[in-house]
Amino acid sequence: MASDSLTKLVLFACVLLLTFSENLVAGDSDKVKLNLYYESLCPGCQEFIVDDLSKIFDYDLYTITHLKLVPFGNAKLSDNLTITCQHGEEECKLNALEACAIRTWPDPIFIQGQLNVRISFWQITLDVRKLSMIVKMVIFRERYLILRYATQTISLKPPHEYVPWVTLNGKPLDDNVQSMDDLMAQxxxxxxxxxxxxxxxxxxxxxxxxxxxKVWKLQVLCR
Incomplete structure (x- = not known):
């Protein structure tokens, strides 16, 4: 079972996910395409979403950015379409839950107005086990979303080497992007x-x- 701190961190990451959108809205065709390929139980992914990616909203960069989240990461897809996640079955469930959130709340402006994304994740007390019934209903209904995310991740050129893996207008970040300031400048x-x-x-x-x-905060990569 995940530790209490990890559970809270994952849940706060889910709250943050509700502020982002996978779907295009009017005018997004001109926006910079920022894609994040990640998996829910990767510590580095959690830190990046909570501590770094949220700055897209802090500095109003969401107005010029189309942010797309792809929850699959280093999972494996077998020939019979069975998915095996790097951090076990719990991660597969959480990936499915986050896929549901991305689909259900497509308008980041509306959700941004409803949630205070600055809430400390240490104040969240829900237990992942209490989400089990919701997850069971979500997994089947959202399975096709996960398979689509699997296809998008597996089709990356060049292939991703680790997660979190970030692309800007379809190209992976280069070695010159060493901090969130660098990414925002790009x-x-x-x-x-x-x-x-x-x-x-x-x-x-x-x-x-x-x-x-400043040195890039992200130091824990999942390979």
Whole structure:
């Protein structure tokens, strides 16, 4: 069974997932395509979603970004379409639950208004076991979503080497992207649409090439 702290972290990650959208809305064709390939019980994925990816909303970058979450990661898909997850069956269940959340709440602006994504995940006390009945109903109904995510992950070119795996306009992040500031700067640079750039894109601190830039927080990768 996952520890209490891990359970709370996963659940908060699920709350954050409700603030993001897989579906396109009007005007998204001009947005920068930011895809995250991950798995629910990977510690590095959890840290990235909670501590780093949430800054897309903190700095209004969601206005120029189409964020797509793909919950499959390092899972394996057999010839008979059986899925084996890296961290066991519990991870497969949570991946299915998150796939349901991504599908059910397609409007990030609405959900952003309903949830305070700054809530500390340490205050969440739900137990994953209490979600078992919900998950059982979700798994069958959402199985085709997981298979679609499996196809999207397996079809990556070049293939993903670990998770979290992030692509920007279809290309994996290169070695020059070493912090969330780097990633935000790349998003600002890649945007070619007509919407006004968020204020952070004009920040000299963000766009500078200072050698004192913070080290990328993500240190735990799942391979």
């Amino acid at each position: 998003i600002c640079k890649a945007y070619k649409g007509k919407t006004a750039l968020p204020k952070v894109c004009n920040s000299s601190a963000l766009m500078s090439k200072s050698p004192k830039r």
